[in-house]
Amino acid sequence: MAELYTALSYDGLEGLILFSMVQTPPASTSRHEIExxxxxxxxxxxxxxxxxxxxxxxxxxxxxxxxxxxxxxxxxxxxxxxxxxxxxxxxxxxxxxxxxxxxxxxxxxxxxxxxxxxxxxxxxxxxxxxxxxxxxxxxxxxxxxxxxxxxxxxxxxxxxxxxxxxxxxxxxxxxxxxxxxxxxxxxxxxxxxxxxTYTGYSFVGFTILAWTALFWTPFLRSESLQHNPSLSLAVNLLFISVVPVCIAWVLALGPEFVGLGRFLERHMTLSKWLCVAFPDLNGFYPLDTGAWHYAVLFLANVVFGILAYAIFYDPRGTDFPSWVKWVFRA
Structure with a gap:
């Protein structure tokens, strides 16, 4: 164990993996498996x-x-x-x-x-x-x-x-x-x-459904819904009709209310670096509203991915390859 904590000073991927090994409860793994x-x-x-x-x-x-x-x-x-x-x-x-x-x-x-x-x-x-x-x-x-x-x-x-x-x-x-x-x-x-056709809409729809499923699943699995078919049907109809629309509205129009568009227009250099302002035929750089909405959706996907792994990921049955273990033992 002391060797593992010493190895945490390494940079890059080795430090991340070893840190995760230290955090893994010893009781859940065998001598030859590292989740x-x-x-x-x-x-x-x-x-x-x-x-x-x-x-x-x-x-x-x-x-x-x-x-x-x-x-x-x-x-x-x-x-x-x-x-x-x-x-x-x-x-x-x-x-x-x-x-x-x-x-x-x-x-x-x-x-x-x-x-x-x-x-x-x-x-x-x-x-x-x-x-x-x-x-x-x-x-x-x-x-x-x-x-x-x-x-x-x-x-x-x-x-x-x-x-x-x-x-x-x-x-x-x-x-x-x-x-x-x-x-x-x-x-x-x-x-x-x-x-x-509709590839951009597919990206938007995928993000919305992912966020909806992430936050709505705990409600759908509650015991009160399992024993009440009428309430379960009503909640599922709400899930299908209302929640995705609300999330779509927040993702698409939310940045406008927090002033993100006006901020990006005032800081055009930042907008160019963020790939949300592109030159037109006259050499001007108008803000591409669609591009920065996609940027917001990208951030939403990042957050969704982290939350999904943190909430639903099950490490049981997972293991590192033998050559990784050999490298760390060496």
Whole structure:
């Protein structure tokens, strides 16, 4: 035990894992098992999400390329993005009878044709070496650790969705720099409406349902509802019709009441760094209301993820891979 407390002085991931080991009650684990704590799972997903957000991989299913930063923080949006990248060339090739090279070229033109403004956060994101340095120092070791954990299938699924979307984005960025797939602007690039509609609303809906389920589940499981069918029906109808609407109203209009919009308009440099103010054709930087609403939803998802893990996460049956234990023993 003294060795563990001494090891807490280490920086980075080792300190986080060892701290969690110390906090785990000895009675709940055997000599050969170390339960995976919920802070490690939540922290891993947050780092993988930020890794995807910092990637300038163009439009997300037809949305403005600069709104991608917060939209891609949702695993649901990553799935949409992956489906679009995989299906769009096939759709173009079969519908318009062109070769796969032309289909990939049109995909790149639709996603990453025009450069992102070379400033603030986007200037950092466009530096490939900086993205890969961050990936090697943070998401890569966490991804390897996540792959070796036992008993956390849902955490692994969400984490690998973020990783898969990031890898596909890097491939597209690379292809856009080589001549056979030049991503110059093309006129009348065919659209694929089946995958470009309502993705933003899906992000909003996913956040609302997550928050609703998180806060409403304790009421639905109370004993008074279990023994009173009429009351249970009324509460469930309230859950379906009223609570999601109230949460949507708070998420969408709440920032207006606290003056967030006016604050961001007065501090435009901060707005640029936060990716909520984009240049128009005249070079002015109007505040993008939709973008900062998505930013609020991103923060809501972060809070939801932490609370969900803290309330519902069950470490029983989880374990670290043997090589992690060997490293700490060594």
């Amino acid at each position: 995976v704590p919920w802070p490690l799972c939540a922290f891993t997903l947050l780092v993988l999400a930020i890794n995807s957000m910092a990637q300038p991989a163009g439009r997300l299913c037809g949305h403005h390329r600069l709104r991608r930063t917060y939209l891609i923080s949702s695993p649901l949006m990553c799935v949409y993005d992956l489906l679009f990248v995989l299906l769009y060339p096939v759709y173009i090739c079969t519908r318009y009878s062109v070769d796969i090279s032309t289909g990939i070229t049109l995909l790149l033109s639709k996603k990453v044709s025009a450069p992102v403004p070379d400033e603030k956060f986007h200037a950092l994101a466009q530096r490939t070496w900086l993205r890969w340095l961050f990936f090697v120092l943070g998401p890569l070791p966490l991804g390897i650790l996540l792959a070796g954990l036992n008993g956390v299938p849902w955490t692994q699924l969400i984490g690998f969705i973020f990783l898969a979307d990031w890898i596909v984005g890097e491939i597209l960025i690379f292809l856009s720099t080589i001549s056979p797939f030049s991503s110059g602007e093309h006129e009348n690039v065919p659209d694929m409406p089946e995958l470009t």
